[in-house]
Amino acid sequence: MHELLTPQQMAEADRLAAECIGESYPLMLRAGEVLAQIILERFVEVRAVDVLCGPGNNGGDGYVLATILREHGLGVRIWRAEEPAAGTDAARAAGECTVERFDLASFQPDTSNLVVDALFGAGLARPLEGVYGDALRRCAEAKAPILAVDLPSGVSGGSGQVIGTAAAAELTVTFFRKKPGHLLFPGRSLCGEVVVADIGIPGNVLQSIDIRCHENLSSSWRHLLPRPSFDSHKYRRGHVGVFSGGTTATGAARMSAMAAARAGAGAVTLLSPASALAVNAVHLTSIMLRRIEDPEELSTFLNERELASVVLGPGFGLGEKVRNFADVLLRFTSRSGRRLKVVLDADALTGFAGDPEPLFEAAKENGGGTVLTPHEGEFARIFPDIAAAAELSKVDRARQAAERSGAVMVLKGADTVIAYPDGQAAINSNGTPYLATAGSGDVLAGMIAGLMAQGMPPFEAACAAVYLHAETARSLGPGLIAEDLPARLPVILSAYLEPPARG
């Protein structure tokens, strides 16, 4: 149930389902029924419902719903600006509906009524404005309780962007599967709670649809979480290297290092410039420490020790050094024939601002073993054209960046998107505002490296780390600081290492 369908894919699912059933109208009837059932169960106090109906099938669902609610004794009024086009399912639903209709232009929300927003869903084709936009603005101003059918009207199901105007719903009922727009902001905040209803579309229609986007749920990666065996030793559980910045910027790397260790890496070494060795040594116990001053020392170290993964960037500093280190790390696998997975974060991304081509070239040489973890600001510095393309959704931006760099992209934010160069993408949905705190990104980078060091494939490691990072933060809540995350991680991780509960 974690597949996310674009509006075009959903239309295809509807078409395939209608082909299977013989006609499409029963799907609309079922949509109206499930909407009514949900309203009757969830809004027991409500005595009257205003159903705003658009001209397409989203409006059609509204007409069916209005008929059923009136049969249940609720006061129901329909508000519409135009009738559905003749010959459509929506026209049939409108024709069979005898609920009194009013002009949408004169709709004034009464906040003791429930408003059902059945204006536009998957078929939103242009900015929502005029009589429709005005009606939604009045709802938003009045703070009327709204149930949105499929999507809050004005929200793009593909991108979550508002096209014109939209009003925030308390509850959104969508059909068959969620759409990216339910999880990507601002759509996600406008949807309120999202309920996915079964309207009789058979699951096997998905076999004919090339789904490229999923909600990041544990079912995709839980079985790949590393589990040590009794014959493991510390280096078989993966050795992670984390690069420290200078004397006054060492904390970020130590946070990444702790996170890698807590994610289960068997050994972690902090790789520090000579100037910061003393300050790092004061703060480290189980994490090892080694001086790495320049690219030559780095190459020597990589050749003599079997590192499985590295984190470069947190607190590291900008300039030639970070670019040179990144180059050595990303080309190590092809030069040595030994697999080294690389997480580049923070300064290792910003260090390539204005001239990112060498990064992409070297990352491609690393052949899918690279993970880039930019937040939106860092992303815009290395992918300025993709960041500026307003028509692209966050998923598409992450995908294009992954394709260009050949790296797994973790485009961070409240709705972090993880994308693989082949176009597969996952949208994370368990984020929490408590993660917006200094150092939380350093912890995430370390967790990804820690999971990869134990053999988890980069895309799944990134998905798992993003999810578990958020889950850990949720379990901590108010007052969370980044240091708390690695300390808490084992409790959360062990819950996901248990076999999933049945049922």
Ligand SMILES: NC(=O)C1=CN([C@@H]2O[C@H](COP(=O)(O)OP(=O)(O)OC[C@H]3O[C@@H](n4cnc5c(N)ncnc54)[C@H](OP(=O)(O)O)[C@@H]3O)[C@@H](O)[C@H]2O)[C@@H](O)CC1
């Ligand atoms: N298909 C099925 O089997 C099932 C579908 N279901 C339901 O159908 C919904 C999708 O239906 P849909 O495709 O008819 O699209 P919908 O969102 O109603 O809008 C299209 C209409 O709006 C118009 N229009 C667009 N933008 C506009 C704007 N800004 N301002 C003004 N007008 C605008 C557009 O006009 P046009 O672009 O053609 O000129 C067209 O008339 C889906 O969300 C779900 O609720 C369920 O019943 C289950 C079974």
Ligand SMILES: [K+]
């Ligand atoms: K709607």
